[in-house]
Amino acid sequence: MRGTLESIVGWFGHGTRNARTGALAMLVLAAAFPTAATERLVIPFNMTPSGHMVVPLRINGSAEAVGVIDTAATYAMIDGATASAAGVPPPDELSVNVLGLEGPQIFPVVHVDSLSAGNTRIEAFPAALSRRIAVAGIHNVVPLTALEGDVVDFDFDEGRVLVYDGRPDRSTGLSSSRMRMHFRQGLWFAEVKMNGVKGLALIDTGSSISYVNSRFAEAAGAKPNDEKTQTIRGITGGNVAIRVATARKFTLGNHRVTGPDLIVADPALFTHLGMADEPTMVLGLDYLSIFRVQLDRRRGYLVLGIAGSRSGMGSVQLNAAGTHIRTD
Numbered sequence: 001m002r003g004t005l006e007s008i009v010g011w012f013g014h015g016t017r018n019a020r021t022g023a024l025a026m027l028v029l030a031a032a033f034p035t036a037a038t039e040r041l042v043i044p045f046n047m048t049p050s051g052h053m054v055v056p057l058r059i060n061g062s063a064e065a066v067g068v069i070d071t072a073a074t075y076a077m078i079d080g081a082t083a084s085a086a087g088v089p090p091p092d093e094l095s096v097n098v099l100g101l102e103g104p105q106i107f108p109v110v111h112v113d114s115l116s117a118g119n120t121r122i123e124a125f126p127a128a129l130s131r132r133i134a135v136a137g138i139h140n141v142v143p144l145t146a147l148e149g150d151v152v153d154f155d156f157d158e159g160r161v162l163v164y165d166g167r168p169d170r171s172t173g174l175s176s177s178r179m180r181m182h183f184r185q186g187l188w189f190a191e192v193k194m195n196g197v198k199g200l201a202l203i204d205t206g207s208s209i210s211y212v213n214s215r216f217a218e219a220a221g222a223k224p225n226d227e228k229t230q231t232i233r234g235i236t237g238g239n240v241a242i243r244v245a246t247a248r249k250f251t252l253g254n255h256r257v258t259g260p261d262l263i264v265a266d267p268a269l270f271t272h273l274g275m276a277d278e279p280t281m282v283l284g285l286d287y288l289s290i291f292r293v294q295l296d297r298r299r300g301y302l303v304l305g306i307a308g309s310r311s312g313m314g315s316v317q318l319n320a321a322g323t324h325i326r327t328d
Helices: 004-008 080-085 214-220 226-236 268-272
Strands: 041-044 053-059 063-070 077-079 095-100 103-117 120-130 140-143 151-155 160-164 174-184 187-194 197-203 243-246 249-252 255-258 261-264 280-283 292-296 301-307
Touching: 041 053, 041 120, 053 080, 053 140, 063 080, 077 080, 077 103, 080 120, 095 120, 174 292, 187 214, 187 280, 197 214, 214 261, 214 280, 226 243
Parallel strands: 063 140, 077 120, 197 280
Antiparallel strands: 041 160, 053 063, 053 103, 077 140, 095 103, 103 120, 151 160, 151 292, 174 187, 174 301, 187 197, 187 249, 243 261, 249 255, 292 301
16 A cells, blocks of 8 residues: 555655555455456566566556555556556446545546456456556556455565465475464454564555554654654655654564664554554565565465575664665
8 A cells, every 4th residue: 555655755766756545445345356266376576666566467458557466455446547548438426435545535436347467367347446546657456355365475586476275385495484464444464563562564565665653653662763754854845744763673473673763654544444542553565575475364374484594684674764675
C-alpha cells in the first residue's frame, strides 16, 4: 500500500508525484476472485531503483502493463490509461469504498475480462478505476485475495512470486523464522517486537518503506532522532507530521535488526482500522526484501528466511528512508 507517506518524504528518490491510494476494499472482497489454484503459480517480478516490486501484466489478453502484487490490498485497481488500452468498458453505477492511507474514498467499478501474470490468469473480475495511481510508473494493483493457495511465497533472490498449497518450501541455505499472523479486516498482520515491546505489523509489499505509529514508538521508548527529523522536515517544507526515532532493536521472529532508524507517522489508515491506540506499524519492502517471505495463510504464519551468515542481522543497518541497506 502506497500513499501520502511515500509522497511527502521526498528523499526516497521517487521524486514528486501524486499519492496512490492503497487498495483496502471494504466491499466485495475475496469473492471477486473465484479461480482456484490447481497448479503451482509462478509470477516473475522486478525491483525498481525506487524499491518497488513490479510485475508485468497482460490485461484482457492484449494490453501490456505493469502492476504490483499488494499484500495490503483486498480489491483490484486499474488506472484509466490501462483500462482504455485494454478496451475495458466505462464504469457502471457500481462503486466501492476503498480505505487508504488518507482515509476512505469512493471509486467507480469497472469489469475486466482477464488479467495474466506469469502462468497465472484471473478471469472476469471487478476492479476499482483510479486515475491517481502514479507511483514510480506503477498503475495497477493485484490484491493478495486474487491469488488462491495456502502459501504466497515472495522469493526476492529469484525475482518471483510462488503460490501453492501445502506448507512453505524449505531451503537448507536459509535460516528461517516463523511469526504468528493475525487476520483483520481482510489484512494480514505479523507479530513483531521493538525494544522488547510487542506490536502488529501490516505486511505490505505495495510499500517501499516501513514505519511505526506513535503508540508503538512511545511504548517501546524509541529515542527521537532530531537531526534526521529536521532533515525530513527541511526537504518537505517543515509541515509534515512525521519524525524519526532510533530503536535499540527491532525483532522479526528470531531475526534482529540493531539500531534501526524508523519513521514515525500516524496516517488515517490506522484510525480507520481501529488500531491507532495499539502498537502498530507497516512492514514494507525495505525490510521484507531482505528475506524470502512466505505467507502461510492456511496456518496463520509468516515465515522469513535469510542466508545463514546473516541470520542474526546484527550488522544490518537501515536508514530512516528505508532505501539503503548495508549488510556486513
